[in-house]
Amino acid sequence: MIVEIIILAMIAVFLGLRLYAVLGRRPEDSDEPLRRRIEQPDPQASPRGLPAKLTEKAPMPSRTAGAPVEPAGFDAGAEAGIRAIIAADRRFDVSLFLTGAKSAYGMVLETFWRGDKDALAQLCERAVYESFAAAIDERNVAAETIDARLIRINDARIVTASYAAPVATIAVRFVADIASVTRNGEGTLVAGSLNDAIESHDLWTFTRDLTSRDPDWQLDETDQG
Secondary structure: OHHHHHHHHHHHHHHHHHHHHHHOOOOOOOOOOOOHHHHOOOOOOOOOOOOHHHOOOOOOOOOOOOOOOOOOOEOHHHHHHHHHHHHHOOOOOHHHHHHHHHHHHHHHHHHHHOOOHHHHHHHEOHHHHHHHHHHHHHHHHOOOEEEEEEEEEEEEEEEEEEEEOOEEEEEEEEEEEEEEEEEOOOOOEEEEEEEEEEEEEEEEEEEEEOOOOOOOOEEEEEEEO
């Protein structure tokens, strides 16, 4: 009986040491991160939405010696503005914003192409809406119709960002392939082709009142970029 107790005690000690070796120590730099960085946010990590490059103590990603490192999703000139926006709204996330901006880009274009002015009024600031609405009215007067398709968005990148309390302003440059045709009232092709997409460069500016409970950004300005 005593021998069995001793053996069981030795097994317990061995298992305890094994668990301590796995759970009771801090991982070394060479250890695998073991899912923690995927499943749980690190309280010591950089502010939400900023890549590691913007945090002084964050480790730099491995790269070829001498190769430049650029922040993902925005130009260097937009960094100060993004920091100011995050300071005012800790929930702001660069990658999520760009995902939403790309969705808005496609949604606004498709709404304009089908001539839905009511929907455009919900997506755009007044000046941008009036510009779109005027183009739709001109198209209707000419009895022209547009058949257009957003083939793909090749790039969406923040080029400028600023915060003037309480309004945040972000300009995004979109590079996209768009195919479109314009037909007159008789259905005759006037311009364009659905077989040949044209690369479009657009600079769209979005704004949001950060004190508002409405989480949506609105399109404030459009330009070719």
